[in-house]
Amino acid sequence: MKVIVLGAGVAGIASAWYFWRDGHEVTVLERNDGVALETSFANGGQLSYSYVAPLASASVIPKIPPWLLRRDSPLRFRPELDLDQWRWIAQFLAACNTATADDTTQKLLRLAFYSRELMHELVGSNAMDFDYVQNGKLVVHTDPASYESAKRLLEYQRTLGAEQEALDAKHCVEIEPALESMSPRIAGAIYTPSEDAGDCYKFCNELKRIMTSGANPVSYRFGVEIQRLLPWRGRLMGVETNHGVIEADAYVLALGTNAPNLLKPLGIRVPVYPLKGYSLSLPIADDRGAPRISVTDFKRKVVYARLGGELRVAGMADLSGTRAVIDGERVDQLVSEVKTAFPKASDFRKLGPWCGMRPATPKGMPVIGNTPYANLWLNVGHGALGFTLALATGRILADLAAGRASRIPVDGFTLH
Ligand SMILES: Cc1cc2nc3c(=O)[nH]c(=O)nc-3n(C[C@H](O)[C@H](O)[C@H](O)COP(=O)(O)OP(=O)(O)OC[C@H]3O[C@@H](n4cnc5c(N)ncnc54)[C@H](O)[C@@H]3O)c2cc1C
Numbered sequence: 001m002k003v004i005v006l007g008a009g010v011a012g013i014a015s016a017w018y019f020w021r022d023g024h025e026v027t028v029l030e031r032n033d034g035v036a037l038e039t040s041f042a043n044g045g046q047l048s049y050s051y052v053a054p055l056a057s058a059s060v061i062p063k064i065p066p067w068l069l070r071r072d073s074p075l076r077f078r079p080e081l082d083l084d085q086w087r088w089i090a091q092f093l094a095a096c097n098t099a100t101a102d103d104t105t106q107k108l109l110r111l112a113f114y115s116r117e118l119m120h121e122l123v124g125s126n127a128m129d130f131d132y133v134q135n136g137k138l139v140v141h142t143d144p145a146s147y148e149s150a151k152r153l154l155e156y157q158r159t160l161g162a163e164q165e166a167l168d169a170k171h172c173v174e175i176e177p178a179l180e181s182m183s184p185r186i187a188g189a190i191y192t193p194s195e196d197a198g199d200c201y202k203f204c205n206e207l208k209r210i211m212t213s214g215a216n217p218v219s220y221r222f223g224v225e226i227q228r229l230l231p232w233r234g235r236l237m238g239v240e241t242n243h244g245v246i247e248a249d250a251y252v253l254a255l256g257t258n259a260p261n262l263l264k265p266l267g268i269r270v271p272v273y274p275l276k277g278y279s280l281s282l283p284i285a286d287d288r289g290a291p292r293i294s295v296t297d298f299k300r301k302v303v304y305a306r307l308g309g310e311l312r313v314a315g316m317a318d319l320s321g322t323r324a325v326i327d328g329e330r331v332d333q334l335v336s337e338v339k340t341a342f343p344k345a346s347d348f349r350k351l352g353p354w355c356g357m358r359p360a361t362p363k364g365m366p367v368i369g370n371t372p373y374a375n376l377w378l379n380v381g382h383g384a385l386g387f388t389l390a391l392a393t394g395r396i397l398a399d400l401a402a403g404r405a406s407r408i409p410v411d412g413f414t415l416h
Pocket of ligand 1: 006010029030031035037039042043044048258276277279314315355358379383386387
């Protein structure tokens, strides 16, 4: 059948991949001049299969007031005259309880483990160059109380199949010598050997290369702005664009933070709101000064991944409207975080600053699956985990659209 994928971020590209592999005639529509030029461009690069616990949890509530008051806090909130923002906050606060967070963690872990399996299958059977490494991850705690609660979470996650180890500061530096400068502050860390990292932009471009070089190539139409979805008797009959109406048999909507705008006129509400984050791409100056294992500074919510010759540093979550505009103060804060954690990693002359809008849902669960319109499928709301989860959600959609059972249950991820 003819399938149109709306949006060429990592969610759209992964969907295109699995529909293409099923033999469908796939067209990807994208307003930019290439793939992965919005939120999927310079994200943290972490394939964070075992770190999926949502931001919304009971433990986050007491942290909110200091986060809101301090200008350098990892999470910032700027109220807008926007009902969607307030609705999102109300749903987020309602999800901040242990029962919901545990349920979300369990479902996301299942999805992430499935994604890991698909990633390993993908890189095992295709030659792909996207700075991919199976390098493990250290989540470093500088606060003893948070280390203790991380150890408790480790026990819980172990029951769900995550293989992790708690390490003291000395042991951390033994396995990652670049943590030497940080070691006096380290209370302990959780080490997960099975985590991967890679460059999401290159990943999407590599998938595109493979999909356009074989038989039945995927067609990419860039510079196409989707203006309206055209419903007709319980189905979509086409999408209206700046290049006219484009029609297909089935439509996969993967429009990131713009999804609610296109869905609302159809009466479909997806609770996606942009959570702005920042990254730096620092050329590595001293090989021993930059970590080889991916590192997360838990308290500062900053992640570090070595991608080829660069150190990718990402963090911040700003609930501050819908515009992806870089705030220089946030970039300075991120630079200062790296200078404290890995002072020798870079000479800091080239920073590669970037900001992106995470398509966040209040609970931290993507919205996938069917809609009240028989031939319209959703793949949106991956929040802070789009690179990690995209293969699983893309594969699940292709299975469901083909009438096959999904390998893992989709309850909790669907619209209703
Ligand atoms: C700072 C930061 C760090 C992150 N770190 C990680 C990480 O380490 N690991 C991880 O797994 N995830 C990470 N993420 C999250 C991840 O980047 C996102 O979840 C993911 O990129 C979302 O992909 P998407 O395809 O849903 O959205 P997008 O990449 O935004 O793609 C949506 C596409 O739709 C197109 N589009 C929208 N509207 C229209 C329209 N009307 N017409 C045509 N085209 C349209 C856009 O141009 C865009 O290309 C991070 C995010 C940020 C911001």
